[in-house]
Amino acid sequence: MSGAEAPWSRLNFEIESRLDAVPLLGQVAYLLCIAAGFAPVEGSQLEVCVVEAVNNSILHAYQGDPAHRVELEAQLLSGELIFDVWDSGTSADPAQMNADHRGALEVHSGQVKDIPHTGRGLAIIQEVMDSSEYTPGTERNRFRMIKRRDLCQLPNERPKRTRQLDHKK
Amino acid sequence: MKLAERKIGANIVLEVLESRLGADKAVAFKEAVGSYLNDGVVSVVLDLSKVNFIDSSGLGAILSIFKRMPKGSELILCGATDPVTSMFKLTRLDRVFTMKKTVDEAVSALSL
Numbered sequence: 001m002s003g004a005e006a007p008w009s010r011l012n013f014e015i016e017s018r019l020d021a022v023p024l025l026g027q028v029a030y031l032l033c034i035a036a037g038f039a040p041v042e043g044s045q046l047e048v049c050v051v052e053a054v055n056n057s058i059l060h061a062y063q064g065d066p067a068h069r070v071e072l073e074a075q076l077l078s079g080e081l082i083f084d085v086w087d088s089g090t091s092a093d094p095a096q097m098n099a100d101h102r103g104a105l106e107v108h109s110g111q112v113k114d115i116p117h118t119g120r121g122l123a124i125i126q127e128v129m130d131s132s133e134y135t136p137g138t139e140r141n142r143f144r145m146i147k148r149r150d151l152c153q154l155p156n157e158r159p160k161r162t163r164q165l166d167h168k169k
Numbered sequence: 170m171k172l173a174e175r176k177i178g179a180n181i182v183l184e185v186l187e188s189r190l191g192a193d194k195a196v197a198f199k200e201a202v203g204s205y206l207n208d209g210v211v212s213v214v215l216d217l218s219k220v221n222f223i224d225s226s227g228l229g230a231i232l233s234i235f236k237r238m239p240k241g242s243e244l245i246l247c248g249a250t251d252p253v254t255s256m257f258k259l260t261r262l263d264r265v266f267t268m269k270k271t272v273d274e275a276v277s278a279l280s281l
Contacts, residue, residue: 019193020193022191044252044255048224055226059192107260107261112236118225119225120225120229121224127259
């Protein structure tokens with residue numbers, strides 16, 4: 001982690017709710033992570049988290065309808081990087097969204113047919129981020145992801161943690 | 170979906186000529202690789218050396234292809250870049266797939 005402070009504190013980006021527009025937002029998120037001092041591989045993992053959250057908004061909140069907007073707000077604070085993904089589509093169940101999904105990442109190589117090929121998005125976010133929270137709203141839904149900047153180890157190199165959503169305090 | 174193919178007997182090496190395997194490309198990717206399985210290809214080496222981004226949809230697409238492989242055939246991945254390797258490790262799918270550094274290593278690892 002470099003000690004340099006990035007020259008921004010809050011940035012907003014907006015795309016149409018089309019899957020082919022998501023890579024651009026992901027690449028922006030990656031560049032912000034690098035500017036915030038994260039290592040390239042960690043920046044890539046954070047990019048995946050943003051992409052997963054935006055995909056969820058497009059596919060679930062908007063059911064794939066491209067006639068809407070998804071907004072990404074990035075805030076760089078002294079100790080953390082915050083990504084908020086906003087949509088104005090159908091709200092998801094916050095209890096389901098905020099439940100611990102990391103069990104979806106457990107695999108046993110001898111049971112390939114039993115390994116689901118979907119349902120890893122939230123698990124990846126929870127594994128990479130220090131905390132995440134979905135908040136439905138009457139006008140807009142927010143999915144907030146927070147990554148602390150003093151943690152420079154990659155998630156798969158960290159000691160095994162207990163399963164609670166905000167688990168790195 | 171851009172793929173470059175090189176047949177080796179009944180097997181095939183498919184190089185993914187896309188830099189990103191995300192939700193917008195996952196369906197086309199599955200169909201493109203699946204078409205080779207429908208054509209009677211036995212085993213597949215999937216060269217990921219040009220892919221520098223993969224999300225859960227891309228991983229799911231590769232897993233879906235793996236499940237579709239005919240009995241006795243193999244799917245070997247190779248050339249994974251650091252970001253892609255990182256996601257396979259993060260999701261523990263590196264324990265499911267055979268992953269080699271180079272195409273040559275992957276071809277040598279095919280048992281058919």
